[in-house]
Amino acid sequence: MTDGHITWQWQEPNTAWRGIGIYHVTLTVTDRQPVLGTLVIPENDPKQARVEWSDLGRQVLRHMLDLPKRRPEIRIMSYSLMPDHLHSIWHVTEPMPTSILSVVRGFWQGEKKIGRGYSMSIAPHSMRENEHTGQRENEHTADPLFHEMPFVRPLSRKGQLDTMVNYLILNPQRLATKKLMPGFFRVQKDIEIAGRKYRGIGNVELLQAARFAPVHVRRTMIDEAIHGDNKRLRDYMNGCVLAARQGAVMVSPFISDKEKEVMTVLLAEEHPIIYIADNGFRDYYKPSDGLFDAVAAGRVLILSPWEYDPSKRHVTREECIAMNQMAEEICNYVHSPELNSGKTNIPYVHSPELDSGLTNIPI
Secondary structure, three states: OEOOEOOOOOOOOOOOOOOOEEEEEEEEOHHHOOOOEEEEOHHHOHHHOEEEEOHHHHHHHHHHHOHHHHOOOEEEEEEEEOOOEEEEEEEEOOOOOOOHHHHHHHHHHHHHHHHHHHHHHHOHHHEEEOOOOOOEEEHHHHOOOOOOOOEEEEOOOOOHHHHHHHHHHHHHHHHHHHHHOHHHHOOEEEEEEOOEEEEEEEOHHHHHOOOEEEOOOOHHHHHHHHOOOOHHHHHHHHHHHHHHHOOOEEEEOOOOHHHHHHHHHHHHOOOOEEEEOOOOOOOOOOOOHHHHHHHHOOOEEEEEOOOOOOOOOOOOHHHHHHHHHHHHHHHHHHOOHHHHOOOOOOOOEEOHHHHHOOOOOOO
């Protein structure tokens, strides 16, 4: 501890993390088999959703909660056991002689042992004799229950810990929402706008809106505000909100702090937006806290022209310029007489989901 703040030692990729720190650790079942528990949604209300743990889930969880007995430097701060994965937050309270990755690897080996015991218990008839060793083995051991090493991410930036704790708390509710409204959370491919193809999450029918407007706070507005004249910035930001109140769908990557402020107001007032993302969509993607409920309600469409890059951490200036250009393209090309007349299969905008009506889900 330093001045009441948690400090930790960051090192280069592929080297050890040994210092004090907080880490998000996720253990995932191979092929996402829902063997750790069952999602229960009373009265089809996501807010009441919970996960009823299986015996295997309890064993997996107990093994993790016993970790501080073996590693007293580590405290389990929070966790969420889901049907096919286990999220947890670990606090390393003092420097360790080994790396956090080594500790996680040891934890993983213990969980794999539990998984092998489970596989053998459900398929005792599949035991066979190894012709080389003479020992009896389970045929399912070639496909272990926890095939991949757990995902480990340091929570080092301001606000990350609170965000992750909230994410864990809401995990069952969000899984329930995705199950009850699968259309909005399914990655939709080949959404073509102005010759550019996107993948999307959310309500594709927002592309049928009568009016669109971009949100792009210019650097000159920021500079003027820094030097004491914030009128143009204030008027522009207020104008964006006013346009949304008058029925426009606002389109933007919402990169800068001021653009994010506009987005916060738009979401709070429940206006529809089209959000340009700087990365593609990984498997089992869920929108962030601020966007999730709006996606579920059909008020948001998230678009990205890129494939998912797991190594991506920061957005480049070139990507910022490109995404703002995409927002302008969407506003200019989607806002056309053909679209406004109700025709959706036009050269400028094309989406198989939109054309077939698969995303016309009542909300």
